[in-house]
Amino acid sequence: MAISDVYTYIDETGDRGSGPTSSPVFGMAAVLVDDGSAAALRLAVNQLRHDFGVPGTRVMSWKTDAKNHDRRKRAAEVLGDVPGLRICYVYAIKSELHLGSYRGHPERFYNYVAYKTYESTLWAARNWKGGRARVWTRFGHVRRHDHRTTAGYITTEAAGDGRVPDHLEQGMRWVSADRYLESQAADLYGGFLKAAVWPSGQFGYTEPAYLLRVWHQIRNSGDCVIPLGLMSMPDSSLVRRNAWFPCAGCTR
Ligand SMILES: [Zn+2]
Structure with missing residues (x-):
């Protein structure tokens, strides 16, 4: 525990598929906290778990617990009021990607988006805490995906790019959603992005209100x-x- 410690929680939104039932976007939301804002964020997550009546036996998620406008607005309000955290978003619009690019390769697609997200979070951490920051990156565990190949890809790419301050990293891991309360926040932040950029429902509307409610937390906003x-x-x-x-x- 130190003033320069940063913990990054990353969760995905959408899927990596390219079929007719796949999501139109695939992206990741990253939440960066230090020790002070981590404590405030955990309180906010517990507040929302209480508000939404989530039983202690499972994690809270956008998909299950934030289905209507009322709850989504509440989630954005409670999380948006947490001081001292930083958000980074990366997302790909599949219809804009060339066929034959990583769009058609789920593993490459995941790895590429994960790497771009990782870059953004390391830059954000250095910008926030300086060149001696210590960063712990915690990606959300994905079923049926071999994280070792992603870890290898990210490590190799970062090492080959002198602009990326990968020396800050103290240990990149993939963790299940029930390990840290902060991961549940990353899931909800992913939902705010999803609502804003992913047309859905009978009339294909998007809803930016939640994303705009937390806009001040997005890096460099x-x-x-x-x-x-x-x-x-x-x-x-x-965008x-x-x-x-x-x-x-x-x-x-
Ligand atoms: Zn601008």
Whole structure:
């Protein structure tokens, strides 16, 4: 426990598939906390678990416990009021990806999005705590996916890119959702992104209210979230196409 310690919790939203029933987007939400904000975040997660009546025997999730507007608004309000945490988002719009790219290769797709997310979080940690920060990265465990290949890929890519401060990393792991309360927050933050960029329901609406409620927590949102706080792929300007995007006159 030290002032320069950062814990990163990463969860995915959408799936990596390319079939007709697959999600239109695949992305990851990363929540960065230090010791102070981790304690506040755990209180917020427990508040929401209580509000939503989640039994102690299971984890809270966007999919199961935040199905309606009322609960989603509550989740964004409670999490959005946690001070001193940072959010990084990365997501890919599948219809914009070339066929034959990583879109058609679920494992490569996961690895690539995970790496881009990892880059963003290490830069965010250095920006926050300086070059001597110590970072513990905790990815959400994914069923039927060999995390060792992802860990190898990420480590190799980061080592080959001098811009990425991978020396901050103290041990990258994949953890099950019931290990840390903070992972449940990452799942809900992923839901806020999903609601904003993934048209759904009978009328294909998106709902940006939840994402905008936590916008101030996204890295660099005081200036512009693109690309360090919110990266759309394959082109980081794609997110600007959303009518709700709040950066007026954005040129990024
Ligand atoms: Zn902008």
